[in-house]
Amino acid sequence: FTGSRGVGKTSTARILAKALNCEQGPSPAPCNRCTLCEEITQGISLDVLEIDGASNRGIDEIRTLRENVKFKPARGRYRIYIIDEVHMLTGEAFNALLKTLEEPPAHVKFIFATTEAHRVPMTILSRCQRFNFRRIPAEEIANKLREVAKGEQIQITDQTLYRIARSAQGSLRDAESLLDQLASFSGGEVKESDLTFSLGLAESGTFFSLLESLKDRNAKGVLHQVAEVSEQGKDLIQFSRTLLEGFRNLLVLSIGGDQERLIEGPDEDLKQLRVLQAGFSREELLFSLTLLQQLVRDIRWSETPRFLIEACLLKI
Numbered sequence: 001f002t003g004s005r006g007v008g009k010t011s012t013a014r015i016l017a018k019a020l021n022c023e024q025g026p027s028p029a030p031c032n033r034c035t036l037c038e039e040i041t042q043g044i045s046l047d048v049l050e051i052d053g054a055s056n057r058g059i060d061e062i063r064t065l066r067e068n069v070k071f072k073p074a075r076g077r078y079r080i081y082i083i084d085e086v087h088m089l090t091g092e093a094f095n096a097l098l099k100t101l102e103e104p105p106a107h108v109k110f111i112f113a114t115t116e117a118h119r120v121p122m123t124i125l126s127r128c129q130r131f132n133f134r135r136i137p138a139e140e141i142a143n144k145l146r147e148v149a150k151g152e153q154i155q156i157t158d159q160t161l162y163r164i165a166r167s168a169q170g171s172l173r174d175a176e177s178l179l180d181q182l183a184s185f186s187g188g189e190v191k192e193s194d195l196t197f198s199l200g201l202a203e204s205g206t207f208f209s210l211l212e213s214l215k216d217r218n219a220k221g222v223l224h225q226v227a228e229v230s231e232q233g234k235d236l237i238q239f240s241r242t243l244l245e246g247f248r249n250l251l252v253l254s255i256g257g258d259q260e261r262l263i264e265g266p267d268e269d270l271k272q273l274r275v276l277q278a279g280f281s282r283e284e285l286l287f288s289l290t291l292l293q294q295l296v297r298d299i300r301w302s303e304t305p306r307f308l309i310e311a312c313l314l315k316i
Contacts, residue, residue: 002117003133006171009113010050012133013082014040016111017048021076036076046074053085053114059092066100069108078109086112087119094121101127135170138162138264144172145179149190154183156190159204159266163195166264202229202239207246208272214316215279222313226306236305237296243313244292246273251285253277288316 001009018030018037030037039045051065065081073079083089089097101110101124112128114120142158142165149156156179164182168175182190182198196203206229213221229239249263254277263270280288295312299305 001111001113001131001133003115004135004170005115006168006173006175007133007136008172009133010082010084013111013113014048017045017080017082017109020078020080020109021045021047021073026077045076047076047078048080048082050082050084053083053088057089057093059090059096062089062093062096066096069100069105073107077107079107080109080111082111082113084113085115087114087116091121094124098123098127136172137170138165138168141165141168141170141172141175145175148176148179149183152183154179154188154190157192159268160190160192160195162264162266162269163192163201163204167195167199167201196234199235199238202232202234202242204269207242208276210243210313211246211250211276214313215276219314223310226310226313230306236309237299240292240295240299240305240309240312243309244289244296247285247288247292249273250277250280251282251289254280254282254285284316291315 001012003009015030018025018032018040019028020026021036021040022030023034023036024031032038032041036045036047040048043050051061056062069079069081071079100108104110110128112120112124117125117130142161145156145161145164146158148154149161164175164178168178178195178198179190182194186194192203195201206225210222210225212218213225230236249265250273252262253273263273291312295308299308302308
């Protein structure tokens with residue numbers, strides 16, 4: 001199983017282990033009620049062993065594993081090894097594992113999970129069935145977070161849910177962790193200000209005010225808003241990326257048609273973007289994107305990020 005972090009590789013591996021060992025199976029829909037399924041859920045199954053590839057990456061650990069695969073499963077049909085972050089194994093460890101993968105005992109299944117499949121040797125990959133996990137769209141993450149918030153009686157707006165989903169960059173686990181952190185210190189009512197404070201982000205209203213100033217060629221307003229963001233201690237690198245994404249969204253809207261589905265965010269933000277888009281020509285948007293791309297590249301290494309943002313926005 002390969003894909004970016006937090007998209008469900010290890011969770012799917014556990015579900016597959018249940019499907020293979022369930023008392024009602026093997027079945028694509030394990031019952032989740034039998035003793036074997038419950039043991040896998042609780043992480044105490046003797047037949048499903050989860051191994052962290054980063055902590056057990058040496059040849060000695062793999063030799064021990066090779067010795068253990070000979071033993072029959074304690075209760076289930078299969079003895080299943082889930083190796084997380086398998087790309088962390090050393091070259092010698094992979095070589096030691098190769099023979100077992102070529103001729104595995106009938107009662108053994110291996111499930112590998114990795115975020116960096118290109119680091120796994122081809123000799124290993126060629127002996128595996130590979131599944132590529134996609135990043136989860138922000139809208140799906142927001143819908144899932146809405147379910148969680150409702151179940152946990154957390155009050156939160158759609159706009160804040162979308163901002164959490166977008167900040168997670170396709171990782172449902174990161175999004176759920178962030179929602180959990182915000183709920184724990186906000187007393188059950190999560191506001192956008194809680195999120196921006198936690199991540200060091202500027203509020204969405206600041207971004208739209210800045211776009212309004214750029215549209216009106218109001219240089220004083222631009223400098224005032226950048227100063228406000230900087231003095232509040234916001235993350236200026238993240239702020240520059242937000243500007244880049246915002247101008248990209250304006251460019252997508254300028255193309256017309258059904259391109260709005262390519263923009264991730266709540267309907268309220270989309271309405272404001274539609275209004276502002278009319279104030280920029282296609283050429284102005286492309287020019288602005290070029291400048292902002294250069295800004296995002298340069299700002300990471302700059303000791304004066306505020307000055308770079310000011311200069312970039314004044315050019316725009």
